[in-house]
Amino acid sequence: MKGAPWHYCLEVRNLAAGYGERPAIEDVSFAVRPGQMVGVIGPNGAGKTTLFKVILGLLPRLSGEILLHDADALGQRAMMGYLPQLDAIQRNFPVSVSDVVMMGRYPQIGWVKRPKGSDLAAVRQALDRVTLLDHADTQIGRLSGGQTQRALLARVLAQDPHLLLLDEPVSGVDPATQHAIFSVLEELRDNGKTVIVATHDLNCVVERFDLVLCLNRRLVAWGPPAEVFRDDLLEQTYGSHLMIIRVGDRRIVVADEHVHRRNND
Amino acid sequence: MLDFLTAPFGYGFMERALLGGVLVAIACAVIGTYVVLRGLAFIGDALSHAAFPGVVIAYMLKANIYLGAAIFTVATALGIGFVSRRARTSYDTAIGILFAGAFALGILLMSTIQGYTADLFSFLFGNILGITNADVLVIGSLAALVIIAVAFCYKELLLMSFDPVVAEAMGYPVQSLNYLLLTLVALTIVVSIQAVGVVLVVALLVTPSATAYLLTARFFRMMAFGALFSVAAIVAGLYVSFYLNVASGAAIVLVSTCGFFTTLGLRRLFGVLAPVH
Numbered sequence: 001m002k003g004a005p006w007h008y009c010l011e012v013r014n015l016a017a018g019y020g021e022r023p024a025i026e027d028v029s030f031a032v033r034p035g036q037m038v039g040v041i042g043p044n045g046a047g048k049t050t051l052f053k054v055i056l057g058l059l060p061r062l063s064g065e066i067l068l069h070d071a072d073a074l075g076q077r078a079m080m081g082y083l084p085q086l087d088a089i090q091r092n093f094p095v096s097v098s099d100v101v102m103m104g105r106y107p108q109i110g111w112v113k114r115p116k117g118s119d120l121a122a123v124r125q126a127l128d129r130v131t132l133l134d135h136a137d138t139q140i141g142r143l144s145g146g147q148t149q150r151a152l153l154a155r156v157l158a159q160d161p162h163l164l165l166l167d168e169p170v171s172g173v174d175p176a177t178q179h180a181i182f183s184v185l186e187e188l189r190d191n192g193k194t195v196i197v198a199t200h201d202l203n204c205v206v207e208r209f210d211l212v213l214c215l216n217r218r219l220v221a222w223g224p225p226a227e228v229f230r231d232d233l234l235e236q237t238y239g240s241h242l243m244i245i246r247v248g249d250r251r252i253v254v255a256d257e258h259v260h261r262r263n264n265d
Numbered sequence: 266m267l268d269f270l271t272a273p274f275g276y277g278f279m280e281r282a283l284l285g286g287v288l289v290a291i292a293c294a295v296i297g298t299y300v301v302l303r304g305l306a307f308i309g310d311a312l313s314h315a316a317f318p319g320v321v322i323a324y325m326l327k328a329n330i331y332l333g334a335a336i337f338t339v340a341t342a343l344g345i346g347f348v349s350r351r352a353r354t355s356y357d358t359a360i361g362i363l364f365a366g367a368f369a370l371g372i373l374l375m376s377t378i379q380g381y382t383a384d385l386f387s388f389l390f391g392n393i394l395g396i397t398n399a400d401v402l403v404i405g406s407l408a409a410l411v412i413i414a415v416a417f418c419y420k421e422l423l424l425m426s427f428d429p430v431v432a433e434a435m436g437y438p439v440q441s442l443n444y445l446l447l448t449l450v451a452l453t454i455v456v457s458i459q460a461v462g463v464v465l466v467v468a469l470l471v472t473p474s475a476t477a478y479l480l481t482a483r484f485f486r487m488m489a490f491g492a493l494f495s496v497a498a499i500v501a502g503l504y505v506s507f508y509l510n511v512a513s514g515a516a517i518v519l520v521s522t523c524g525f526f527t528t529l530g531l532r533r534l535f536g537v538l539a540p541v542h
Contacts, residue, residue, distance in 0.1 A: 056433075056434040057433070057434070057436070058430065058433055058434060076436075077434060077435055077436030078435055078436050080434070082430075082431055082434040082435075084430060084431065089427075089428065090302075090427055090428075093302060093427050093484075094302070094478065094481060094482045094483055094484045094486075094487050095423075095427060095483075095484055096482070096483065099483075099484070100427070103420075103423075103424045103427070103431075106420050106421065106424055106435070107435055107436065109420070111417070111418070111421065112417050112418075114420075139482040155431075159435070
């Protein structure tokens with residue numbers, strides 16, 4: 001560990017990446033300090049998931065650099081936590097909630113070694129933080145959607161990463177769980193972690209995030225919500241998918257149903 | 266009654282069959298847990314059939330049978346991924362192509378052998394009663410290797426099986442772990458060929474673990490119960506084949522299959538063994 005606090009936790013420079021020869025995202029550059037919560041917004045197909053996957057090393061870069069604490073991010077993946085979009089986890093797998101959360105500890109435990117008392121305590125603490133301690137021994141497939149999200153978040157908490165990447169963590173989840181998840185994220189941010197959330201919920205972004213990254217295949221805007229939430233920038237990000245309603249002096253952002261349509265609808 | 270139980274094992278060949286069989290059973294149950302949970306039964310069947318040309322060639326060259334089987338099985342395990350990428354077909358299709366092609370090669374080569382080929386038939390359908398002391402040594406060593414490898418990589422294999430995406434995001438070499446698992450499947454198949462033969466090995470990999478899966482929602486317990494059922498099938502199958510004078514490999518597999526359906530039936534009958542998932 002370096003002695004001085006890092007200037008930036010995550011630095012992305014001139015990033016381009018994609019699935020074939022044509023890049024899905026390009027010209028993406030931004031830097032985030034520790035203790036900041038970033039919202040990544042954009043329509044479906046804009047590359048939000050692609051961006052996360054490249055940072056995590058799940059997709060190769062076409063060009064550019066990704067630095068975590070001033071060094072190549074690929075060599076430090078244990079310090080990055082990932083909560084993917086709520087697509088199918090294997091619900092029939094014979095593992096309990098605490099088995100799944102313990103998986104977050106594996107990089108710290110190391111190869112060959114077995115979990116110790118401190119690992120069990122960390123798992124309990126993570127479960128407690130997302131109020132799933134009562135379900136510690138429940139088989140993972142028996143949880144509701146919201147509970148599953150909280151369990152997977154607990155896995156990230158148990159990993160104790162410096163950077164968290166969450167892909168639409170509160171889509172399709174009940175308001176109580178949404179609130180619970182964000183209160184955990186805000187606490188992490190206050191403790192110096194870097195939290196990056198891809199989301200469709202623009203109003204939530206305005207209220208809760210320090211910085212916003214507008215993505216539509218390229219970086220459209222990057223800055224605090226007040227600067228970024230301008231009609232012209234939002235239109236550039238969402239194209240024709242956006243409607244902005246003014247109520248008094250409040251601006252209500254309404255994205256049309258194409259924006260909200262997800263794979264599992 | 267006691268005599269009924271102990272009589273078969275007064276014979277040396279039955280003792281060796283039991284010892285070799287139990288070692289095979291445990292290795293198969295350990296690996297079988299992953300085979301059942303990750304849907305590798307078809308690959309397992311393909312790998313066992315792919316061992317056959319290796320066995321025939323080793324037999325023709327008077328070389329080590331286990332080595333011949335291992336080379337072909339491991340090569341097929343690694344080749345499936347290669348073929349599916351190059352031919353841009355599904356995994357399923359690539360497996361089917363290699364499965365049939367390799368097995369046909371074995372049959373073709375066997376048909377060119379003039380004279381006595383009953384030994385080779387025993388690799389098709391098993392010859393657990395023909396296990397020698399040397400075989401027990403090889404089976405024991407390979408089975409121990411497989412079990413130790415799983416013990417060393419237990420957590421990582423579990424994570425990779427349950428959630429390969431997050432495993433990779435955490436920095437684990439998911440591709441390599443996958444190849445490791447397939448190689449362990451291949452080695453387990455090699456040690457099992459003598460017990461039940463190439464054609465039926467998949468049953469040893471699948472049925473005891475599938476039976477265990479009916480009863481538990483915890484991974485390690487599934488492995489442990491699987492080992493229990495697997496060993497029970499070997500023992501009971503050997504008794505059946507001894508007293509009814511029928512093929513031993515087939516008897517073992519049928520006992521195992523009956524065990525599965527009995528457990529399934531009892532599970533519904535008694536709410537005690539309630540469906541866990």
